Amino acid sequence: MSGGKGLGLAICEHIIKLHKGKIYAENNPKKGSTLSFIIPL
Known part of the structure; x- marks a missing residue:
């Protein structure tokens, strides 16, 4: 279900x-998208 303004990402x-x-996005048509990020310490 979508209904936002698309600003979150x-x-x-x-x-x-x-x-x-850095932020990474991987699209999987059957399961949706996976978002990952790395923030240095």
Whole structure:
């Protein structure tokens, strides 16, 4: 079910980049998308 404005991922990406991290997305048509991120300590 979708109904948002599509800003969530963009906001997450911005916050992760501010922390010098990286975000990855992998699409799986049967299961949906998997999002991963790395933030250095």
